[in-house]
Amino acid sequence: MAIIVKDLCYTYNEKTPFATKALKNVTVTIDEGEFVCVVGHTGSGKSTFIQHLNGLIRLQSGQLAVDGIDLCVKKPDFMALRGKIGMVFQYPEYQLFADTVFEDVAFGPRNMGLKDAEVKSRVFHAIERVGLNYGLYAEKSPFELSGGEKRRVAIAGVIAMEPRILVLDEPTAGLDPLGKNEILNLIEDIRKTVAPTVLMVNHDMNEVAEHATKVMVFCDGEMTEYLPPKDLFRKADYLTSIGLDLPTITKFASKLKESGVDIGDCLTVEQAYDRIIRLHLKDR
Amino acid sequence: MKDIAFGQYYPIDSFVHRLDARTKLLITILFMVSVFFADSFFLYLFILLALVLMVAFSKISFIRILGTMKPIIVLAIITTVLNFFLTEGEGEPLFKWWIFELYIEGIFVGVKMLLRLIFLVMGASILTLTTTPVALTDAVEWLFYPLSYLRVPVRELALIMSIALKFIPNLVEEAQRIIKAQKARGANFESGGLIKRAKAFIPILIPLLVSSFRRADELALAMDARCYGYTAKRTKMKKLTFRSRDLLAGIVITLIFGSMIALRYCSGVIINGETLAELCPWIYYGSM
Ligand SMILES: Nc1ncnc2c1ncn2[C@@H]1O[C@H](COP(=O)(O)OP(=O)(O)OP(=O)(O)O)[C@@H](O)[C@H]1O
Numbered sequence: 303m304a305i306i307v308k309d310l311c312y313t314y315n316e317k318t319p320f321a322t323k324a325l326k327n328v329t330v331t332i333d334e335g336e337f338v339c340v341v342g343h344t345g346s347g348k349s350t351f352i353q354h355l356n357g358l359i360r361l362q363s364g365q366l367a368v369d370g371i372d373l374c375v376k377k378p379d380f381m382a383l384r385g386k387i388g389m390v391f392q393y394p395e396y397q398l399f400a401d402t403v404f405e406d407v408a409f410g411p412r413n414m415g416l417k418d419a420e421v422k423s424r425v426f427h428a429i430e431r432v433g434l435n436y437g438l439y440a441e442k443s444p445f446e447l448s449g450g451e452k453r454r455v456a457i458a459g460v461i462a463m464e465p466r467i468l469v470l471d472e473p474t475a476g477l478d479p480l481g482k483n484e485i486l487n488l489i490e491d492i493r494k495t496v497a498p499t500v501l502m503v504n505h506d507m508n509e510v511a512e513h514a515t516k517v518m519v520f521c522d523g524e525m526t527e528y529l530p531p532k533d534l535f536r537k538a539d540y541l542t543s544i545g546l547d548l549p550t551i552t553k554f555a556s557k558l559k560e561s562g563v564d565i566g567d568c569l570t571v572e573q574a575y576d577r578i579i580r581l582h583l584k585d586r
Numbered sequence: 587m588k589d590i591a592f593g594q595y596y597p598i599d600s601f602v603h604r605l606d607a608r609t610k611l612l613i614t615i616l617f618m619v620s621v622f623f624a625d626s627f628f629l630y631l632f633i634l635l636a637l638v639l640m641v642a643f644s645k646i647s648f649i650r651i652l653g654t655m656k657p658i659i660v661l662a663i664i665t666t667v668l669n670f671f672l673t674e675g676e677g678e679p680l681f682k683w684w685i686f687e688l689y690i691e692g693i694f695v696g697v698k699m700l701l702r703l704i705f706l707v708m709g710a711s712i713l714t715l716t717t718t719p720v721a722l723t724d725a726v727e728w729l730f731y732p733l734s735y736l737r738v739p740v741r742e743l744a745l746i747m748s749i750a751l752k753f754i755p756n757l758v759e760e761a762q763r764i765i766k767a768q769k770a771r772g773a774n775f776e777s778g779g780l781i782k783r784a785k786a787f788i789p790i791l792i793p794l795l796v797s798s799f800r801r802a803d804e805l806a807l808a809m810d811a812r813c814y815g816y817t818a819k820r821t822k823m824k825k826l827t828f829r830s831r832d833l834l835a836g837i838v839i840t841l842i843f844g845s846m847i848a849l850r851y852c853s854g855v856i857i858n859g860e861t862l863a864e865l866c867p868w869i870y871y872g873s874m
């Protein structure tokens with residue numbers, strides 16, 4: 303079991319007029335190997351939840367254990383934790399700072415206290431893994447790259463620490479469709495090679511339907527659902543009631559059903575295509 | 587990290603919050619001037635009285651206001667110690683060690699300077715804690731309006747000030763975000779020597795600078811798009827208005843500081859053949 307959360311509560315600015323309850327009694331167990339998509343309306347507590355996972359937000363109440371590291375103790379081993387769980391923030395390109403791409407990607411591994419040779423090999427692999435050519439990019443300044451390239455470099459900076467769990471906060475925000483796809487494929491690739499467990503905050507239900515093995519739904523600080531996407535998208539009314547959308551193809555399938563053509567629940571275009579073709583052939 | 591936002595507007599409702607920003611600005615200025623006039627311990631009581639009134643009617647906890655002292659604690663300690671040992675006095679030193687000599691005068695000067703510093707910071711914090719940046723800017727603009735006849739660009743300066751004030755919380759938020767991101771990559775800001783720690787801030791400062799420039803650019807563009815500066819006169823969304831409570835607050839504060847300053851300059855007044863200073867020496871105890 304990769305992540306165990308029990309009765310997690312969190313209030314920002316406790317005991318001031320600014321106090322906001324951001325998390326209320328979140329309880330969940332995330333198994334290794336899951337691709338979890340975290341969804342919920344704006345301000346529902348998604349970012350607050352995921353920042354708990356690597357100790358960036360200190361536990362106020364509840365229990366939390368990540369890959370065997372207990373975060374309830376007085377002084378958790380943050381260094382070990384941050385090597386195990388990599389966190390890519392929203393707009394990660396805004397945190398680039400070094401003179402060269404190499405130095406920026408090397409920041410994490412160096413902080414882990416690795417030897418120079420090891421750092422070098424990790425940086426090389428990380429840069430190549432995010433689809434950039436090491437020879438071309440390593441010595442460039444991160445500030446002269448395009449937005450999409452910057453984001454890759456930022457992700458490389460996290461992967462270079464070789465975390466077992468990768469957490470991403472809206473990694474596709476502000477990218478064009480092609481860029482989005484590339485980042486998502488990149489994440490799938492990372493999942494197969496470095497980090498088997500992935501948590502991703504995402505607003506695009508099409509992407510959720512396509513990639514998630516489990517979906518975590520947040521609403522007003524509560525985690526209301528944790529289930530596979532095909533089960534979640536059956537609850538169309540519930541999702542709409544908390545301000546969430548359905549994948550386009552699922553809406554398409556239910557529209558078809560209304561007009562008497564039942565192709566079942568569909569999550570991806572491929573599924574819908576197969577079933578429609580099958581129906582079509584059967585009719586003939 | 588939250589301390590960067592010291593003295594940030596604290597949104598509750600109170601008498602002081604509802605006062606006109608101009609009143610508060612004038613009172614704060616009067617307060618600061620008076621702090622420099624007060625030179626004996628008795629006269630400091632007047633300042634303290636005004637401060638206590640201001641705190642009580644702002645409904646902000648005393649602890650919170652004292653908390654705004656945090657960033658200058660080091661400065662306060664250094665000034666006090668320097669005053670203690672660098673003030674030469676008459677008579678025997680109370681304490682002597684190597685080249686350090688402590689005179690009673692040094693203690694007086696040190697304590698008074700410390701009090702002055704505390705009062706000044708607290709007075710200023712009450713102003714910023716109870717006044718929104720926008721209202722404060724309008725008040726400053728009003729105060730310096732006469733200068734515009736001398737072709738000083740008062741409005742523009744006020745706008746610069748309000749933008750600066752408005753961007754402080756944004757900057758703090760951004761800094762926190764970047765700190766978190768670098769911490770997630772194992773950055774360590776807490777351990778190591780001075781140079782190592784200073785170096786640890788580079789990964790925060792550079793992204794912060796970059797994003798500040800980006801924001802400034804975007805803001806300039808947005809202002810341009812809305813034709814800022816194309817019309818001679820800008821109107822205000824929230825007009826400041828003086829009310830009776832402003833008069834009340836003004837009178838009370840003026841009375842307190844007026845009597846304090848009057849007392850200070852009346853030391854030579856002769857009552858029944860004796861000067862006030864001789865009659866009531868406690869009023870002037872500690873002044874030099
Ligand atoms: N640093 C902070 N200080 C105070 N309140 C905060 C802070 N960060 C978040 N909040 C509040 O906590 C609640 C949850 O915020 P959070 O950022 O977790 O939401 P989110 O689900 O990530 O939203 P979004 O989709 O917009 O990113 C919100 O009501 C927000 O206003």
Ligand SMILES: [Mg+2]
Binds near residue numbers: 348349471
């Ligand atoms: Mg968020």
